[in-house]
Amino acid sequence: MVSVERYLEAYRAFATNGASGAPAWLKELRDGSIAHFAQLGFPNTKQEAWRFTSVAAITETAFEPAHPVSRIPHLDSIQPLLLGDGPRLVFVNGFLVRSLSTPVSDGVRVDGLAQALVDTPDLIRQHLGKYAGFQDRPFAALNTAFACDGAFVHVPERRALEQPIQLLFLATPGEGGPVVAHPRNLIVVEREARATVVETYAGLSEGVYWTNAVTEVVAGDGARADCYRVQRESERAYHVAVTEAHQGRDSRVNLHAVAVGGVLTRHDLRGTLAGPGGYLILNGLYLLAGRQHADHHTTIDHAAPHCESHEYFNGVLDGRSRGVFNGRIIVRPGAQKTDSKQTNNNLLLSTEAHADSQPQLEIHADDVKCTHGSTVGPLDARAVFYLRSRGMGEVEARRLLTYGFAAEILGRMEIAPLRAQLDRIVRDRLGER
Amino acid sequence: MLEVKNLHVAVNGAEILRGVDLTVQTGEVHAIMGPNGSGKSTLAQVLAGHPAYTVTAGSAAYDGKDLLGLKPEERAREGVFLAFQYPVEVRGITNSYFLRSAVNAIRKHRGQEELDPLDFLQVLEQKLRAIGWDDTLMNRPVNEGFSGGEKKRNEILQLAVIEPRLAILDETDSGLDIDALKTVAHAVNKLRAPHRAFVIVTHYQRLLNHITPDVVHVLSEGRIVKSGGPELAHELEAKGYDWLRAGATVS
Numbered sequence: 001m002v003s004v005e006r007y008l009e010a011y012r013a014f015a016t017n018g019a020s021g022a023p024a025w026l027k028e029l030r031d032g033s034i035a036h037f038a039q040l041g042f043p044n045t046k047q048e049a050w051r052f053t054s055v056a057a058i059t060e061t062a063f064e065p066a067h068p069v070s071r072i073p074h075l076d077s078i079q080p081l082l083l084g085d086g087p088r089l090v091f092v093n094g095f096l097v098r099s100l101s102t103p104v105s106d107g108v109r110v111d112g113l114a115q116a117l118v119d120t121p122d123l124i125r126q127h128l129g130k131y132a133g134f135q136d137r138p139f140a141a142l143n144t145a146f147a148c149d150g151a152f153v154h155v156p157e158r159r160a161l162e163q164p165i166q167l168l169f170l171a172t173p174g175e176g177g178p179v180v181a182h183p184r185n186l187i188v189v190e191r192e193a194r195a196t197v198v199e200t201y202a203g204l205s206e207g208v209y210w211t212n213a214v215t216e217v218v219a220g221d222g223a224r225a226d227c228y229r230v231q232r233e234s235e236r237a238y239h240v241a242v243t244e245a246h247q248g249r250d251s252r253v254n255l256h257a258v259a260v261g262g263v264l265t266r267h268d269l270r271g272t273l274a275g276p277g278g279y280l281i282l283n284g285l286y287l288l289a290g291r292q293h294a295d296h297h298t299t300i301d302h303a304a305p306h307c308e309s310h311e312y313f314n315g316v317l318d319g320r321s322r323g324v325f326n327g328r329i330i331v332r333p334g335a336q337k338t339d340s341k342q343t344n345n346n347l348l349l350s351t352e353a354h355a356d357s358q359p360q361l362e363i364h365a366d367d368v369k370c371t372h373g374s375t376v377g378p379l380d381a382r383a384v385f386y387l388r389s390r391g392m393g394e395v396e397a398r399r400l401l402t403y404g405f406a407a408e409i410l411g412r413m414e415i416a417p418l419r420a421q422l423d424r425i426v427r428d429r430l431g432e433r
Numbered sequence: 434m435l436e437v438k439n440l441h442v443a444v445n446g447a448e449i450l451r452g453v454d455l456t457v458q459t460g461e462v463h464a465i466m467g468p469n470g471s472g473k474s475t476l477a478q479v480l481a482g483h484p485a486y487t488v489t490a491g492s493a494a495y496d497g498k499d500l501l502g503l504k505p506e507e508r509a510r511e512g513v514f515l516a517f518q519y520p521v522e523v524r525g526i527t528n529s530y531f532l533r534s535a536v537n538a539i540r541k542h543r544g545q546e547e548l549d550p551l552d553f554l555q556v557l558e559q560k561l562r563a564i565g566w567d568d569t570l571m572n573r574p575v576n577e578g579f580s581g582g583e584k585k586r587n588e589i590l591q592l593a594v595i596e597p598r599l600a601i602l603d604e605t606d607s608g609l610d611i612d613a614l615k616t617v618a619h620a621v622n623k624l625r626a627p628h629r630a631f632v633i634v635t636h637y638q639r640l641l642n643h644i645t646p647d648v649v650h651v652l653s654e655g656r657i658v659k660s661g662g663p664e665l666a667h668e669l670e671a672k673g674y675d676w677l678r679a680g681a682t683v684s
Contacts, residue, residue, distance in 0.1 A: 345524075389517075390535035392538045409525075
């Protein structure tokens with residue numbers, strides 16, 4: 001496997017150069033990760049979890065590791081991607097750019113992971129790589145091996161962060177060939193604290209690049225974390241990501257994920273309800289056209305009793321696009337009184353668009369409520385007639401019904417400027433038709 | 434206002450309407466009654482332009498214009514409204530957004546300025562006051578998770594806001610308990626006007642206890658077999674439909 005060897009070689013160069021000053025524990029974590037990656041290799045479609053998604057396009061491209069770039073984009077050029085003047089970290093090709101970032105109020109730590117490894121290594125050590133397992137995830141293993149920068153958000157006990165923090169990951173053209181960035185994010189919301197974080201991934205380059213991101217979210221007992229994720233990479237980008245949330249007792253986590261960009265997307269989301277009384281919402285939308293392919297694999301792990309989870313994923317697929325949804329719900333032995341609901345609705349706007357929807361329930365407790373439902377199909381002809389009978393033209397009726405499919409998901413988001421931003425993206429997409 | 438002549442309609446090759454004649458004048462309320470399968474709902478849907486039905490013969494004129502040649506949205510913009518027997522759920526779109534889209538599509542057609550959300554809210558409040566209802570349904574997605582009664586109420590709410598000139602109610606009374614029935618009937622009575630006609634399709638007479646029609650028609654096996662005044666509804670309630678079946682003539 002030439003391709004795997006390529007990354008092993010890049011790792012050896014990284015280990016002796018950029019990563020040589022890392023503390024022993026981190027070196028160990030990285031070494032272990034690359035060893036895992038070497039063992040696993042890239043996934044193929046013979047593996048169940050990758051049945052519908054081929055990553056051949058990624059393995060066949062000669063990606064170079066991204067480096068900090070000298071040309072920093074202008075603030076004006078990224079303005080449309082920002083959520084007002086709130087606190088933010090801006091990364092270019094995976095590396096923090098301080099000149100584009102704005103600070104956060106005191107008491108809360110929001111910084112680049114590279115800096116945090118210097119300032120608060122013990123805190124990072126306590127959490128990094130503890131949740132996003134890479135035993136069976138080659139891309140997470142690769143990310144962990146190369147992890148050197150990304151966002152670190154730490155909200156101490158009982159501290160509530162009022163404003164949303166935006167983490168903006170930009171890809172710009174490299175000087176040489178296509179590059180891969182491995183942003184690594186760690187969001188720790190301690191006991192009874194609260195934070196809202198918005199991750200945005202966007203391309204400033206029309207060329208081929210690859211983002212391989214991992215975000216770990218830790219919500220302590222009684223904490224609340226609202227995590228939004230917007231993937232609006234440029235047209236030829238590859239985007240692979242893992243979002244992993246770990247929840248304590250009586251905590252609440254809302255994970256929102258919107259994917260509109262990239263030619264190939266694979267996003268694994270996992271929430272583990274580790275303490276009783278936890279509440280989790282997974283709210284996702286994929287809006288695809290052309291030859292875009294997006295695969296969302298979600299896992300909700302009810303590891304404790306009396307937890308509740310709600311999952312809503314809608315897909316709107318046009319052109320020759322393909323959407324894959326796999327929703328796994330695990331109810332561990334003893335996780336009684338689990339209440340879990342999952343829905344995945346896919347709207348096919350063209351006869352060549354395709355969606356695969358697979359619920360997967362693994363229930364090992366007897367006193368639980370678990371429901372799931374999924375739909376794949378074109379717009380409901382009855383609904384089209386209903387709207388036309390109210391005076392709307394056929395094109396308008398179809399547009400409104402399609403918009404509703406997306407709006408249902410966006411309506412659950414609580415940040416008005418973000419909702420408006422996404423609403424515009426949806427309307428632009430529908431207007432193009 | 435509405436003149437239906439010898440209307441024949443088929444769906445999937447089966448003939449459902451076999452020569453319906455119906456004349457409705459402005460300001461009138463007509464009730465179309467009949468047993469299940471008589472073609473009542475088909476008549477309602479055909480007048481609104483449902484694409485599943487094929488008109489095989491006959492005509493329908495609305496204000497002297499050929500109604501059947503118009504698309505469903507054109508009929509709506511000209512003032513035809515169908516209250517659905519089974520209102521459709523529209524995910525992600527609130528009732529208020531939906532209604533504003535409908536009202537604006539009609540206003541645009543008439544060359545009137547479209548209403549922004551604030552203007553619309555004022556219009557809406559005024560319309561709700563007129564029928565004595567509150568706005569509890571307005572910010573929920575259209576018909577999603579609505580009870581049967583709420584769905585039917587929502588149809589009448591749309592009627593009140595859209596202000597059609599010809600309102601066709603397709604079994605609006607089915608699935609309503611007595612309180613909901615009274616609420617709906619009360620609103621319909623408020624909406625009766627000299628410039629507006631109603632065609633009320635119903636299986637039972639009970640809605641007509643609260644809305645007094647000008648004319649009652651009995652539809653059976655795809656034809657109107659009897660027409661009369663409000664007393665005909667009571668007669669049907671007492672005697673059922675059987676006496677009007679095969680062999681009966683139009684009175």
